[in-house]
Structures are given as structure tokens and as C-alpha cells.
Amino acid sequence: MMTCSRWYPIKRVFSSLDVAVVIHELKDLIVCSLVDNVYNDSTGSLVLKLRGVSGEVHYLLIKPSERLHITRNISRLGCVGRVPLFRRYLNGLKITGIEQLEFERIAVLTFGGRESYRLYVELIPRGILVLTDTEGKVVVTNKEFKGKDREVVIGRKYILPPMFRDFRKLGIDEWFEKLSSYKSLIQGLTRGLGIPPEVVNEVLSDRITGLVDKDIISEVRGRVIAFVDEVLKKPEPVIIASKNTHEYLAFLTFKPSRLGDDLEVLTFNSFNEAVDNYFLQLIPKDFIADELKTLDDELVKTEKLINDLKKELEGLRVRLNELRRLHDLVAVNYEVLDSISRCVWDTIKTSGWDYVSKCGVKDYDRSKGIIKVVLEGTTVELNVREGVKSYLIKLKSGIKECEDKIMKVDEVINNLLMKRDILRKERDEVVVPLIRKVDWYDKYHWIITSDGLLSIGGRDAKQNEKIVKKYLSDNDIFMHADITGASVFIIKCDGRIPSEKSLYEVATLAACYSRGWREGFGNLDVFWVYGKQVSKKAPAGEYLGLGSFMIYGEKNYLKNIKLELALGVSINGNYYKLIVGPEDYIRSKCKVYVVLQPGSEGKEAIAKKIIKYFTERERRLKYLDVNSIVLKIPGPSRIVGVSNV
Template sequence: MIKKSMDILDVYSWTNNFGKQIIGCFIENIYFTGFYWLIKIRCSGKGKSYLKIEPSIRLHISNIEPLEKKIDKFSSFMRKHIRGARIIDVKQLGWERIIELHVKSRKNEYILINEILPRGFLVLTNEKYSILYANRFQELRDRIIKRGNKYTPPPGRIDLLKLDDTKLLELLREGKDLVRGIVKGWGLPGYIAEELIYRAGLYEKKNYKIDMVEETDLYTLIHMLEKIINEALNGKGYLVKLDNKPHIYTSYEPKLYKELYDVSVEKYDKLNHVLDIYYSEYEKRIYYEQRTIKQRILIEKIKKNIDKQQKIIKKYIEESEKYKEFSRTLVTNYNLLEKILECVNKTRKTSGWDKIVENCPNIVKYYKDKGTVIVKFNEYEIPIDIRLNAWNNILRYKKLSGELLKKAKKAEEALRELERSLEEAVNKKQLIQRRTEIGIKPRLWYERFHWMITSEGFLVIAGRDIDQNELIVKKYMEPHDIFLHADIHGAPATVIKTHNRMPSQKSIKEAAVIAACYSKAWKEGFGAIDVFWVYANQVSKTPPSGEYLPKGAFMIYGKKNYVKTKLELAIGIEENCDPIYGLYQKIIVGPEELVANKSIVYAVIVPGDIGIGEVAGKLIRSFHKKLEDHAIGITKNELMYRLPGRSRIIGIKRGKTPLITGC
């Protein structure tokens, strides 16, 4: 991934296409993920999505859930001022990589400014650009980013859109050669410069000095600039892949990469979609680096300890062998050793220590304070304790050799333990990597509801509350769909999306499990309940004359078809290998047979008295145990979101879907 941030063409394209699409949307909440801010927005007729805002890097709409959401001081401040506000405008500041979100709350207007520049800021100001908060406060040479100060952008680049050909040509001459002329004079990155030169048919002259290039060719280059800017305005996106991994993305067709390099180029109708794909890979890398810092430090520490331990073992073994040779040499020269000791003790008493080397054979040194002499036998110089007899000197070295050998063996045991620790640490690091990779996943429109895909491929959605019940019936239910409802007050409006196909009784019975298990019957501890189903055209929001229908209530006309449904829900983990998002895991729910066929592991639950937090925790632990070393990218919160209420686990089983080991 060589592209670190959105370039000027990306910003121009995104602002003019996708920025306009979020005008009128409402800000529901703001979070911080550790390296970027996440704004949850709700758009009329489009549902909810996220704005991912990272100073210096990007701003785009996303359907991909981050691995973690938290609140920092800035997100807390934004919640206080702009949560609930409506986005009234999105604009690019001049020809800069700066995007302004203008929002209006009940009382005030605010501007959230994201600088997609090196060391860029994220700044919240009032409508007069007075700074209220920023991702950091700093006094710079050319501006001050502090509370109360007026926001001023960094010294700007020239607006290429407002320049005529003569001025563009003049700027081009600022560079030493063609590439640097575009980079320096027009302020475009090197890969766009090369694309322009390639399109102008001047690729072989890219390193030529400007005055060596024909003026007509330079005007062709200017024409290509205009063309590529207009191309970016179309809003399409291109993803360049090297070895099947995202390498770079563009808002124009990258003909240079397509025709000269051994890469694949994927075209998408929307640049925003490309941004989401590219930065999901970037997020995985950042999360992985953040989550493995401690593990990497631990691995390095263990490696150093292993190296240290190996040196200790080597030293113990070498010294043990040395003392073993000493004892063998002394045994071989036993008679001579006795004579040497006799001579040393006699000389010490009659003539003193100073005469020992002179009078006694094989002695090269002595240490009066230690009571030892150094005796040379062949290549060895062996310290001999004069207080011991010959045999005890030999035994001393045998004992020392044995003690060091024992120490070496203990050190080897410690080494093996360190090596085991290293293997565990490396495996854990790899597991974190895998969990990170599979933890980032796309969030689809229907996932805000209770949902399920039947064994025949029909989507089932059910409301989580009265508002969602109303929304499903009014907006998402179409004439050929099927409506289900548990025969109890306090149940979700459940709809099978048929797309003009008629589901079989099997799919209807599977959908009935959702209607039953997410109803009040679960909280009441029922064992089973009747669920009725009707066609969508039998459901109406129009009450009989003179009557009133409260919010979330509906009139059903005609025959009801009943399905006796057991309150038993399977909840499992499904793995997906997606050509765009890669490998990721999702929680699926439904009847046991359905979930077993689609999952890698699952549990069966019934109404009980254990809180959803405790149940979710038990499920996570049980799933880990069941899958052994296979990574799980599902969080406790995700499980809690899918549980119907207080429950009891009656079984944990492996699903019938094989584990995905490569994607």
C-alpha cells in the first residue's frame, strides 16, 4: 500500500460527488477509534452509515465497522455540540486537501474541518470559524490552532481550476524536468504526474528538462490535466492491486498502471467504495500494529533471554568439560602430584612461598592468599589447593564438573521453557493478526434490525422496537413480501423479502423462529408460541372508520396462517471469504438446522435467567474452546446485540461449515 492519503483529485471527486450525498443527513453519534474519528450519520431513505475522518489521511463514508469504538475528549466535545445536528453543506476549501462539513444544530451552526495534509488538523469551529476544539492545539510559524483563535488554513496552493494555459505553462517551468515541473509547479503527486506524461505520449521524455520539450507537447500535457480533472469529477474509483493486494487507488483510470505494469486494475462505480476497501486494509494493519506492540516487545525480550541462556549453557558445559579434563590429567599424573604437594608444603615451611616455583617441579604460579599453586601438566595449567591431598584435589574437580553439568541441565530446562514461551508469544501474535483481519467487516443495511438469511436465501428482517416495526412495514415491506408476527402483544414486525419469489413452508417456519424468539414470549419464559403469517397486501396502517391505530400497530385483513414455533434459538459464527473485504466473521441466528449448516461453531439457547452479558461471555469462551487454535473475530458486544434476552445455554456444537484457512 504505497498511497498514504487522499490526493487532491480524490478530495475534489469525493466532495463533489459523495459529500453532496450526505447533505441533509443527521449526526447520531461520534466515536474515537484510536487513530480516527467515527461519525454515525442517519440519512433519510438511506439508513445509517459512518463517516470516517482521519486528519492527514482521509474522509469517506463507510459501511465497515471498526474493531473498537471509544470516547476521547474531542469526541465527547463534539457529542455535546453537534450530536443531533444536520449536515447542511460539504465543501472543499479552494484547491486544497481540506474538507469542511457545515452542520446546524437547533441553536447554532458549526464547521468541522478535516485537513488531509501532512501533520493536518481536525478542527471544530463556530459559523465564524472561531476554533472551539481540535485534535491537537499548536502554535505554528504561519498560524495558531488554539481555542478562540480564528481558523486559518496553511498557506495555500494555486487553484489549478482558475488558471489559464499560459499560467499553467509558466508554473510547469518551475521544475527541473517534466515530472518535477508537474509536482512542484502544479502541486500534484508523482504518480499523477507520470500518468499525465504517459497520456500525453511523453513518457520517454519524463526526465527531460522543460526547455527540451516542444511547446505543443506541453500544451498537450495541459489538455491531459483538464481531462483527468474532469474524469475525477465522474466519481468513479479504480483499485490497483499488486500480488492481489491493494497497492494504490485513483479517481481516474490509471492507464499507466494498466498498460505498463504487471498489476490488476479493478473499476468501481463509486470512488467512495474504493476508499472503503483500501482503508479497511489500512485499518487492519494499524490495528494489528497497535495490538501487537506488547507482544512484539515480549518476543524480543524472550529472544534476548534465549540468547543469554544459550551462552550460559555453553559456558557451563565448557567449564564442566575443562574440570573433567583437569581431574583426568591429575589422575594420570597422580604420583607426580603427590610429590609436588609434598615439595610445596616442605618448601613453604623451610624457605617460604617465594621459593616454591624455583624448588618444586611443574609449578608456574602461586597464590599465597588463596593457598593455591598453578601446576602445568601438558597444555593445562591447573590450580591445586595445597590444603588438600592429591586425591581430594582430584575429587574437587570431579565435583565441580558434575555441579556445572547439573547447572547446564537446569539451564537447558529453562531454555526449553523460554522456547515454549517464544512459540506461544509468536502464535499469539499470529492469532492477534488473524483476529484483526477477520474482525473488520462490512455492515449491511439490514443489520440494524433482527435479521436472518433462510436456507433458501430469503432475507428476513424484524424490528427491534416500535420505530423499527413502523419503518419495516412502511418502507421495506413490498407487495409480494410475507409478514409474520408472534401471537402476543410485544413482538417484532417480521418480513420475508421475497423479490417476487414464493418461499416454501421451510423458509416460513425458519422466519417464524425470529418472530417468536425476539418477542415478549422469550422474556416471559414461554416454551412455544403461535406465529401467524400473511401476505404483505393483507397488512394495512389504515384503521377501520372511527378507530385509531397507535404507532407500531397494524391491521391484518383476511386469513391468517399459523405456525406453532418452539422458543429455541441457535446462534453461531459464520465465516465469509469476500473478494472485496477478504475473510471476516459474522454472527448468525435462526433454527438449529439452518445455523448448523452455515456456521463453524454455534450454541443453542432457550429462555432462562442468565443475563445477556454473562451469556455472551460464556459463548465467547465456549466458542474459543470448541475451535481450539482457530481465531475468532467476534466480540462480546456483538453477541449481546443478537441475544433475545435472559437465556440459558443448552448446547455448544461445531458447525458443518469447514474452517477457512486461506482467503
């Protein structure tokens, strides 16, 4: 197998194995769900809001050529481009199935209800989204496509792109035939058979590099198929990250057997969760660049408009001054102008236009009836057919019109200046969103005590069973609330003795994550024993259920532990973690936090209030989602305190 000391380039698209695993998960999550609405997001993805049979809501993100998964990042949703067409056809329909074509990067969602449709999701390079009717004709697509192998146009029969056949169904002769046309085995496996590169890297031995015979190919074929079948049966979703920078480099459906010392593996409960976390780290970088470009473009346009309007305003003011001066000049010389006008009019009647200069006229335009008269060095143009009084009225009307225009342009400029200030402020406030750091123990309740000891607790009976069997050593601490129906907590002591403070911190979690919270208790006793006192063996004739254990020897009690839990955000660089514990503990580690006690308000409602409080005080928490908060809330609650920020 090949050791990877770094992952380059950063993985940005699904492999065919990724598609297979995500579809397996999506079958349980979204089949039988109704399409509540259809959107697009800031990344150009199609987002389906789905409502399950029990009322749960999921957002399915579909980005052609890249990925398909459930997302919690539902900010900046819109409905532009061709999304209204997808919305028109899909809203209210039920997802009746989802499948993968061959073992290719193409998924097909089927919809039923008032109409039946199929949505083809092409995750191949230059892939598109295509919705077809029952006859296979294209109803809507995110874009028309014309290539050498096919053409996809609305109203015509949909043609699939060229696809690899499922390599698992090909015999050894077909493998040998396809591989023989390539210079290396790696190229043949990836380009000839369409096997994902990560599978080849994991399965292929370092000793097998160049061209090989049929026996070796048969061995490789067996390894590849067995490995893929095992991953499909039991995927282990992970993210590969840099230990130094914590930058995410790749997402996989399995734990790599060997990695370089500079890389770390982050595990997740589902592939959907892993992929969503992965792209949430990549999105901010792209998002920031896009947001800055959008703001910069808008600023340039706004500045240009302001400058153009200022020039127009300057011209209007010059014109207004000219009109006012002309009006005053005419008004002062009214009798002179009126006398000249009458003289001209009489002369035209008796002698014609050729003789009007004797009336003191500088020039004239007989076709328009205009005479030009110089008054105090200024040439005044007067229509003799209308007279001086009508001329003054026109000048007043022109002055009023000019004043109104100046007022309107001035108002528009002021609005644009305010808009410019807002855009500049928004640009200055563009921040890189914090990314949730994920560790292996995040799947459990957990706390790292003031002494630096890790304690984990089960979210349910199954997890209670697992952490005791897998993680509890003889000299570790086992802790449990003195009530039936509570999380088991263990403290990994690593040869150290926990202080009273550490015991109290873990006891707070043990008490809060128990039936006592749901029933509204004010306090509970909590006991602890050493790991060697805990057994899964029941006395003769008795049976221990899932998550139940026998405790032998003396129990140590922590009395009257208050059911009060602080929940805060710990920030380290560009990463954050949601942590819980007693208020004093959380205050020492978090700038923003809330304090909860048992109450009557549901977990989701409380979570939304917490998110509002957190994001108002730390704008970088823009991707904080409700589900991650809900997992930290023991049950129906009330907020009894907040941080002083």
C-alpha cells in the first residue's frame, strides 16, 4: 500500500465510491420525504428542502460535477436562474427512490405524486442536472449541453453521458483487456476501469507498479472488489487534515491504513456529516473571495454613478444660475425689451424682417420669429410672437424645473453616498467564518476537565455500552447519576488522579444528561467508581440489558449536584468547538455562553435562541447550525444566564 505524506490537490469532487456510500445513507434519510421547496445557494448548488414522514427537515445539496449530500449550511438561499422551473415541477412531490447508475458518478432521484419525474445528477466533469418525464424527455436542466457524444436539450430524449461499466461485474478477461492498453497498472485501474484513485492507493501494493500478468491482475481484482464491498458494507467516514494547519485536505469513506506523520484522521458518524463539514471549511475561502468581489463591483458601480450624478448636478446648478440671471435681467429691462418687441412687430407688418435691425436688434431668425437683443453685455433671445411677458413666464418655469431636478439628483446622490458607506462597512466587516473543529470524541457527550483529563459520556444505551467496553480501563473513573436512565461517563485518567474539581465538572454533565433533567429535578447525587469495579457479568439467573452494568465494591458519592449546564463557544484560531460544563468552567474558556436549567421550552427552540445570541456577539459563527446545539441540550430547558459580552 502507498503511504501518503500529503494530499494534493485538495479533494473537491465525489468519486464513484463516495456516490455509492452517500446514496446508501440518503435512502434511509430522504426516501418518502416531500419536497417542501427548491432553492439555489451561494455556491451555485440546487438545494431541496425535504420534509420527512415524521416532520423532520433535511436540506439536500446538489452541485453538478462535484457533490450530493445533506447540508446544514442553509444560509444565502435564493431562487434565481432556472431554479424556479425546478421548483415548479418538484414542489409537493415525494421522493420515491434514489440509485446509482452502474458504479458511476451519476445518481438518479425518482419523484412521484401528481406527476412522476426522474432527476439525473451528473457528478462527472462537465456534468449537469436533468429532470425528465415518464417518457425520458428533458423537462428542465440547469443548462443545455452539446458535446461530441450527446446533446441535452429541453423537449428531447435525455441521453446519458458515456459511462464506465461496474468493474465489480467484469470478469478477469475484461479486466486484462482494458488494463493491457495502458502503460501502468495505476493508469489502467483509474482510467480504464474507472476505479477511484483512493481505492487504488489503498489496495495496490508498492511492489506492483508497471505492467503485470494475468495472475497479478486477478489478485488485484480480488483485492479491489473485496475492499469496495467491505466499505459499502461498513463505511468509516473520515476527513484527512493537516496536523500543523488543521486544513482539510480530503474526505473518504474509509480510514486510510497508512498516512504520513503530518496528517491526521477525523472520524464522523456519517458520510453526509463528513462531507458537509469538509466543504464548510472550503466554502468560506471561496465565499469570502466571491463576497469581496461582489462588494467591490458594487462599490465601483456606485462610485461611478455618484461621480456621474455630481457632474450632472454641477451642470444643473450652472444652468440654474444662468436662468436666474437671465430672468432678473429681463425683468429689470422689461420695458426696454417690450418696446423693442413692439417695434419689431410693427416693422415686420409694414416693411418686413429685413428692416428690424433699426429697432435695436443684433440678429434674428425669421423662420422661428426669434430676435437677439444685447442687454448689459448679455444676448437675450426673444420670440416676438409670444412677447416679453410670456418669455418671463417660461424663464420662471425653467427655473422651477431646474430646481426640482437639482433636488432630486441631490437626494439620489445622498442615498448613493449612504449606500456607499454601507458597502464600505460591509466590506470592512467581511470575516472568515469559524469552522467547527471535529474530534473523534464529538460523537459522545464530552468534557476536557480543568486538569486536562478527557471524559466521554454515552448519548444512549448503545453508546453507554460501547464506551465502557472500548475505552474504560481498570484505573479510569466510571461515573453515573444516582438515577435510572442516565449517561455513563468515564474519565480517562492516564495514570493520574482526578482532582475534586475535575470530578465535580464531570459530575455536572452526568447529572444533567440524565432523566432528572427531563423530569425537572433541581439536583441529583452522582457516584463514581474505578473501572475495575465495573462488570458486564450479571449474577446467576439475572440479565443485564444494553447499557447496564454491575458495580462491585464501595461507591463514592458527590452529593446534590445542581442540574445547571453552561454551553459556550471555545475559539482557537479559525476553529471553534461547542463545550459544556459548570458555569465557572465555561466562563474560563469562552467569551460567549449561556446557562441552562430544566424548563419547558423544546430543545430546538432553545437552540435557535442560543444561535441568535452567539451570532450577534461573534459574527464569525455564521455557520453555526441548530443540530449541533440541540445535541448539547439535555432536554426541555430555560435560559437562566448569559455571558457578560
